[in-house]
Amino acid sequence: MNQKVKLLTDNIEKVIVGKTDSVLKIITAMLCGGHVLIEDVPGVGKTQLVSALARSVDGKYNRIQLTPDVMPSDIVGFSMIDQKTHELEYKEGVAMCNFLLADEINRASPKSQSSLLEVMEEHQISIDGKTHELPLPFMVLATQNPVETYGTYHLPEAQMDRFLMKISMGYPSYDDELDIMSRAERSGFAKNIQPVMTLENVRELMGYAENVTVELSVRKYILSLVTATRNSDYVKLGVSPRGSIALLKASKAYAFVQGRGFVMPDDVKAVMPDVLAHRLMLSPKGKSAFENERKALENIALTVKSPDAIEK
Known part of the structure; x- marks a missing residue:
């Protein structure tokens, strides 16, 4: 394994136990500028994985809980008139970050889901004739529950095609879950992850991978x-x-x-x-x-x- 990737993997696994394959797949997607859909039952560590990755590379991490009342402007932002200059001013949405966790993406309305299409494909946001570039790296990590379908909207094929990977973490093994229980007793252990590389290092690794x-x-x-x-x-x-x-x-x-x-x-x-x-x-x-x-x-x-x- 590449030494810098191993350093990043080991750091993430301070929080995520026994899921090396899932961690490597997420890092793989990051290095080629792709997005990941994590389809799994609640409580297996999807949110912790995304947060640990963002903290490990010192990236900006935003999370949005998608529900039917979430508007596209909540995701991509909106323009409003500045009272002093009387000019349109862009107000950022949650998508303006390095790592966007779209939690339960299939609970958002089709209108809100479609607002992510340009963001994921072009890595930019177009509002009122102006284009706002997203930072590099930029990655959408979306989650959905495969069991409970009440109140959900099926992701259209066009949006599914935007995801580089669709993965499932699955339940941990008996020994791994015993370890997880022990770690969970230490309050705030998941927030103690320190960066092991910078965003500039990530961009450098992306160039090597390409x-x-x-x-x-x-x-x-x-x-x-x-x-x-x-x-x-x-x-x-x-x-x-x-x-x-x-x-x-x-x-x-x-x-x-x-x-x-x-x-x-x-x-x-x-x-x-x-x-x-x-x-x-x-x-x-x-x-x-x-x-x-x-x-x-x-x-x-x-x-x-x-x-x-x-x-x-």
């Missing part, structure tokens, strides 16, 4: 995986070109996280379910054959030969 080498055979493997989703009888709507670009970026960032300057097929396989599964729409045949999109994707991926398998 320059990771990807051989043509690995690029073809990525495209073959994406194409397979479009040609499968189990899938009604396959992965878009945005998905293939996302898988390429995530594979490069994950290879860097692992301490390499080149992408291996195993890097692609490691991030593929998190990057592609939420971009699929199963056909009736797929819904009857598989429990969810992730299971269907894993089955479809078995039909595609990786470069290392071809060489053998």
